[in-house]
Amino acid sequence: MPLAKNEYMSDIWKDGLFNNKVVFCTGGAGTICSAQVRAMIHLGANACIIGRNVEKTESAARDMATLRPGAKVIGIGAVDVRKFDDLKAAADRCAKELGSIDFVIAGAAGNFLASIEQLSVNAFKTVMDIDVLGSYNTLKATLPYLMESGGKHRMDSETLTPHPGGTGGRIIFVSATMHFRGMPFQAHVSVAKAGIDSLSNSVAIEYGPRGMTSNIVTPGPIAQTEGIERLLPSDAKAAYKKSQPLGRIGHVRDIADATIYLFSEAGSYVTGQTLVVDGANWRMSGGL
Numbered sequence: 120m121p122l123a124k125n126e127y128m129s130d131i132w133k134d135g136l137f138n139n140k141v142v143f144c145t146g147g148a149g150t151i152c153s154a155q156v157r158a159m160i161h162l163g164a165n166a167c168i169i170g171r172n173v174e175k176t177e178s179a180a181r182d183m184a185t186l187r188p189g190a191k192v193i194g195i196g197a198v199d200v201r202k203f204d205d206l207k208a209a210a211d212r213c214a215k216e217l218g219s220i221d222f223v224i225a226g227a228a229g230n231f232l233a234s235i236e237q238l239s240v241n242a243f244k245t246v247m248d249i250d251v252l253g254s255y256n257t258l259k260a261t262l263p264y265l266m267e268s269g270g271k272h273r274m275d276s277e278t279l280t281p282h283p284g285g286t287g288g289r290i291i292f293v294s295a296t297m298h299f300r301g302m303p304f305q306a307h308v309s310v311a312k313a314g315i316d317s318l319s320n321s322v323a324i325e326y327g328p329r330g331m332t333s334n335i336v337t338p339g340p341i342a343q344t345e346g347i348e349r350l351l352p353s354d355a356k357a358a359y360k361k362s363q364p365l366g367r368i369g370h371v372r373d374i375a376d377a378t379i380y381l382f383s384e385a386g387s388y389v390t391g392q393t394l395v396v397d398g399a400n401w402r403m404s405g406g407l
């Protein structure tokens with residue numbers, strides 16, 4: 120007997136997919152994270168974006184609120200992810216004003232190119248603090264809300280019937296590929312991203328029983344990002360694209376689509392994973 124459509128695929132990417140849901144995102148005004156949040160807003164979510172720069176964060180939030188009639192978007196600037204109290208206050212405000220936190224994107228990161236000799240101890244620590252401690256603080260500040268949402272939106276384990284209210288209780292950490300093999304001038308970031316990957320795995324195991332999923336999304340070279348602009352002079356871009364397995368570099372939409380997948384019903388059984396969205400860049404060249 121042929122399978123019914125809903126037995127082999129989920130009906131995703133549809134209007135209203137994230138209706139009545141709230142996404143909390145650190146680094147939400149940045150190029151990649153803002154695309155992730157924008158996509159979710161289009162599909163019905165309300166959002167709270169967090170950043171260090173007040174003007175940039177608040178203006179991004181105002182702009183995002185225009186994407187869908189009725190969308191509610193809060194921009195909370197002057198939040199340093201290294202400070203747990205800042206994040207806790209932001210998470211509590213988000214839940215109070217928007218009603219819940221169903222999805223979290225831990226996207227805030229710090230990076231610069233420096234050799235190990237050039238790197239001061241404080242420079243190394245700064246990146247560890249922004250990336251690893253910042254991701255941990257983001258998780259810890261939002262955990263009570265994620266557990267509540269995850270517990271509420273469980274899929275029925277016998278019939279695989281999705282919760283009628285959709286999904287919730289999911290976190291994505293934004294990572295990188297450089298630590299898979301090692302990369303010059305990126306020792307600090309590589310150590311930090313390895314730590315973040317490990318944190319996500321622990322969350323998947325420890326909080327799966329509470330209805331949560333935790334995954335890593337790993338962008339490869341993505342057009343228009345600070346990273347690619349810094350690494351690739353404009354006259355080298357065309358040749359670089361041609362050298363890539365798919366003949367192109369990534370687009371923020373690639374990362375947004377991966378995010379929607381992991382947060383949607385289609386991603387219900389995917390947890391503790393790293394979704395590398397890099398067009399096989401790292402397999403070919405070790406990353407970037």
Ligand code: HXC
Nearest residue numbers: 228229230231232233237238239241242245345346347349
């Ligand atoms: C060597 C550097 C440095 C550099 C800073 N430091 N920049 N060392 N090379 N280019 C050192 C400083 O001298 C200092 O050490 C220590 O790092 C802390 O610097 P501060 O400026 O005081 O820190 P802070 O103001 O907190 O800024 C953090 C930051 C900054 C990471 C340095 O760049 C930042 O806030 N970036 C956020 C945005 C960002 O980087 N996004 C990129 C993500 S892209 P001393 O010893 O002097 O006290 C990405 C993809 C990767 O992640 C793609 C590859 C590039």
